[in-house]
Amino acid sequence: MTNLLYFGDNLSVIKSEIRNEAVDLIYLDPPFNSNRDYNQIFTNKDGERSSAQIKVFEDTWYWNNDAEKLYLETIKYYNNHLVSNFLISMRQFLGTNQMLAYLTMMAPRLLEMYRVLKPNGVLFLHCDPSASHYLKLLLDAVFGFKNFENEIIWCYRQGGRGKRNFAKKHDTIYFYAKNKEYTFNADDVRVSYEGTGGYINNKNNGGNLVNGKLYKPNPNGKIPEDWWDIPALTPTSKERVGYPTQKPLKLLERIISASSNPGDVILDPFCGCGTAVVAAEKLGRKWIGIDITHIAITTIKDRLIDEFGLLADFNIQGEPVDIEGAEELAKTNRFQFQIWALSLLGMNYKEDYNSITKGADGGIDGIRYFENGKEGNLRKSIIQVKSGKVSVKDIRELNTVIDYESADMGVFVSLRPPTRNMVVEAARSGFFTDYKGNDFPKIRIVEVKDLLSHKIMPFNIFPS
Structure with a gap:
């Protein structure tokens, strides 16, 4: 099979794209219901951490109409009495609060994961104490309590210190098997006896x-105990891609090595920055990764290319391939549309982004740096992305931002066709001449449809 990276909601992707009993191992590191936001930190050209951040996901759940609908659908559609009884009992115990909303989100996804696991397949669910005790009960309902194999405690020293309690320095990984005939490669994960x-x-x-x-x-050596002393990633670790909640490669290599064989299929339905995908690729497994944010898809794509180059054989599914798909993404999530549109310009999160914000962004959706001179001094281009109505006012505002930021040029990416006045206003802005004597419009208007059809390529837009 071809390795697959899906951009979309994992529940709908697993339902529609993955057949019964097709997966050997599932590792999932879902949001933990931690009631906090997680940002991605970017790096500058010199490798130093930038102050620029972008919110990747919000780990806060609410009981609303969507949660109520999913709750009822899960009870009726799956006809799993244990899971239904679990949700009903949790509603009586917890009430309709954020914890029930979180468990309602997880229940149908775990049922779908059980469906796609092979009879000898295994699942590793990574969580923390925020909801681990409830997730354990839910897993017992899905897999049966007799198929619980391990509660693995991942210990680490990094992180905050406790002031009015003991410092929280561990995560929990629940290990379940579909039946007792699962793979366990003890010799592949042995560790030293000493110490x-x-x-x-x-x-x-x-x-x-x-x-x-x-x-x-x-x-x-010996088979590891059910507590693993594996260091978390430090801020300066070479593995770091700036993604929040990134887990060390060594942790995923142990899980995948222990409970799968070369050629087996690994599924990570909350793949984030893709550590499980990278570990699977490194260990010769096939893999399927799913994430609902385009920033995750782009991060994984860049990471695979960095790690494996031309050997990284995978397809991306779920990205817009035509203007109708682009319009649907814009309607569903304007911010994810913005991230996707920036990727059409060949933007690389680890190198090109020094300023990406959501909300009050000062008229900047991205900054693309380019060399201008034999000395290698960097200049910048301001990028704006618009998915709604556009007018000549937008071009005037971009011109103001370019001057304020001491930038050389700007690119206006639009889902809608520009008006005649916009084209005239952009032409009035003049040109930027690079050190080779090539002229580039100070403001260039680029339509999404032209990027999709490759009528316009990134190397035609920016000086090189």
């Missing part, structure tokens, strides 16, 4: 006598 509190002294080649039985150490 881990194990009962065998690795230096004693003759073994240790425990309760009258002689245990000889395995020369490759």
